Amino acid sequence: MTQVDPTAGSAAGSAVGPGAGSALFAATVGLAGNAPPRAGAWRLFRDNPVSVAAALVLLVVLVVGLVGRWVAPYGINAVDVANALQPPSGAHWFGTDDLGRDVFSRVLVATQVSLRVAFVSVAFALVVGVGVGVVAGYRGGWLDTVLMRVVDVMFAFPVLLLALAIIAVLGPGTTTTILAIGIVYTPIFARVARASALSVRVEPFVQVSQTMGTPSGYILRRHVLPGVSGPVIVQTSLSVAFAILSEAALSFLGLGVQPPEPSWGRMLFDAQGFLGLAWWMSVFPGLAIFVSVLAFNLIGDGIRDVLDPRQRTLLQARRSTRVPGRRRAARTGGAA
Template sequence: MTTTDDAAPDTRDSAWLLLARNPVTLLSALVLIVVAVIAVTATAIAPFGINDVAVPSALRAPSGAHWFGTDELGRDVLSRVLVAIQASMRIALVSVALAAIVGVAVGVLAGFRGGWLDTVLMRVVDVMFAFPVLLLALAVVAILGPGVTTTILAIAIVYTPIFARVARASTLGVRTEPFVQVSRAMGTGDAYILRRHILPNIAGPLIVQTSLSLAFAILSEAALSFLGLGIQPPEPSLGRMIFDSQGFVTMAWWMAVFPGAAIFLIVLAFNLFGDGLRDVLDPKQRTSVEARRRER
C-alpha cells in the first residue's frame, strides 16, 4: 500500500527530473548536443575542404580515407555534410528566433488586449495560415530571390503565425487567473503584469513550440535548397546534396543516404525532445506522466 509520504516525492518532482527519467528524451537531447557541437566546430573538424575537387577520386565508396565517400567531383561527402549541418542549424535558429520574437509579440498583444485589436491581428494570422507552408515560403523566395537571407526571412514569415496562435491561446488562459486579476485591482501597470505574470506562465508552450519549429525549419531549408532556392552552390546544403545525387543513386548511394540521414536524425531528435518537454511543461501532461509512474 502506498502511503502519503511515499507518494509525496513523486508529486514534488521537478520538471527537469521528470525529463531526465525519459530515456527517449535523453537520447534525443544527446543527439542535439552532438549536432550543436558540429554546428559550432564543423569547419575545424571537417577532414577536407568542402570544395576540394579531386576528379580521379570521384564517386569513391565510403572508406578509411573518405568515411562518407566522395561525390561526382571527388569532394569529400563527410566534410560537406558537416558544413551543411552547420549552415542548416544557423538558418533554422535565426529564422525561428525571428518568428518567435514577432509571433509572441503579436500573440501576447492580441490575447492581452482583446477587442478589435485581437480581431484584426488574428485575421491577418488566419490569412497567412490559409497558404500551405512550403507554398508561402516559395512565394517569398520567388519575390525576394534565392539565397541564405531570403531563406531565413521566408521560414520566419511562415512560422510567425504559429507562434502568434500559441502565444495568444496561452495568454487568454493566463489573463483570467486570480493572481492577474488581483494585480490589476492593485493598480499594477500592464507592462509589469506582462513581464511578471503573463510571459513566465506562457513560456512552457512556447519552448515546446520552438523545439518543434526548429525541426520543421530544418525540413523547410532542405526543401528550398533541394529546389535550388535556398543555399546556393558551391556552399553545401543537405537538400542540395540530395538533389545533386539524383543522377548517381544507382552507382553512388552514399551521396543521398548520408545527407538524408542527417536530416532525418536532426528532425527526429527535435520532435522527440519537443514531445518530452511537453510532457513535463504542460501541467495536464505532467500530471498524467506522474500518475503513470506512481501506477508502475
C-alpha cells in the first residue's frame, strides 16, 4: 500500500457505510466541493510519475516551439531537388522531402505553427465559452435556455464539418483555422463552465453575498469564476490536445495552414504521395503530433486528479477497497 496523504481521508467515506463514513470524513477532513487552494495539490501532482513525465515532454515541445525557428539547421523552404527524398542521415536527421527540404527543420518550425494555432484557438474558446457558460449558469432563466440551446445546436454538428463550413465561408488560412477551431471548442467550455457555475450558484456563500446586496458582477468575479477554474483548467489541457489534432486534420485536408508555412498536419498532407517511398516524411510529423497530444492529455488527467477531489477520491477508494465484500457488508446499511 502506498503511503497515503492524510488529506485523502474522505476516500474511505465512500467505501465505508455510506452515512457514517462520508459524513465523518468530510467533517474531520473538510474536503468538500468548496475546497480551498490546497498546499498538498502540487505535491500530489509531483508524486504522480506519469504527470511529471508528461510535463517534461511538454516542456521540451514548448521550448522547441519557441526557439525551433532559430535553431533549425536548414531553412524551411531551402529547396534542394538534387537531395530530394533522402533517408535520415547525419546531415538530415529526419531525411528530406520530395523537394529536398530538411524534414527535421520543418518539424521544428511546424511545432511553433501547430502550437500557436492550438493555443490561440483554445484561448478564444476558453474566453468566449467560459463567459457564456458562467453567465448562463449563474443567471439561469430564459437567458440560460437561449444560450444553451445555441450551444446544443453547435454541439450537434460534427466537429470537422462545422470547421469546414466556417473555412468554406471565410476561406482557408491560419487565422481562419484558429477561428474555426476556436468556435468548434467554445461549446465544450460553455458546458463545463455552466455546470460548475450551477453548482457554485447554490452554495451558501453565494447566497450570503446575495443577501448582502453584492452586485452580480462581484459575485461572478469573486465566487463563481474561481469556482469554475478547476474543471476549466482540466478542459483547457484536454482541448489543446484536441485542437492540435483538429489543426492537423484540417491541414491534412489542405484547408488549414497554407504553404509555404509548415504545420504537422500540412506536412502529413505533403507526405501522402510518398508513403511507400519515404516513410520519414510522414512518421516524424506524425510522431510529433502523437507525443504532444498524448502529453497534453496525460497532464490534463493529472491535473484533474489533483484538482477534482471527488474524482481523486473515487480513484483512491477503488485502490483501497481490494475486497468488494466489505462494501457489501456495509450495504446492510444500504448502498447509496
